[in-house]
Amino acid sequence: MLVPLVAVIIAAFIGASVYQSQAKNEVIVKTGRIQEEELTTTVMIPGTRSLADEQKVYSDLEKSDVETIHVKKG
Numbered sequence: 001m002l003v004p005l006v007a008v009i010i011a012a013f014i015g016a017s018v019y020q021s022q023a024k025n026e027v028i029v030k031t032g033r034i035q036e037e038e039l040t041t042t043v044m045i046p047g048t049r050s051l052a053d054e055q056k057v058y059s060d061l062e063k064s065d066v067e068t069i070h071v072k073k074g
Helices: 002-022
Strands: none
Touching: none
16 A cells, blocks of 8 residues: 555656656847947056066076077178
8 A cells, every 4th residue: 555655656756856847948048239349448657567466487508409500691
């Protein structure tokens, strides 16, 4: 008696899940027109600008050998 009741309940849950996944899910989207705008501005301030994440890379000449030079003399 208990096994058929559990099977019916499980089937009901599965059926409800499938029904909800097949239901229409409409999303209303509001659109607009494209407008061209300038994205740059000029700011006049004294001082210098520098990069926030500047990284300088130097090669170590003692650890490398020059095999060929691809420049002709003259």
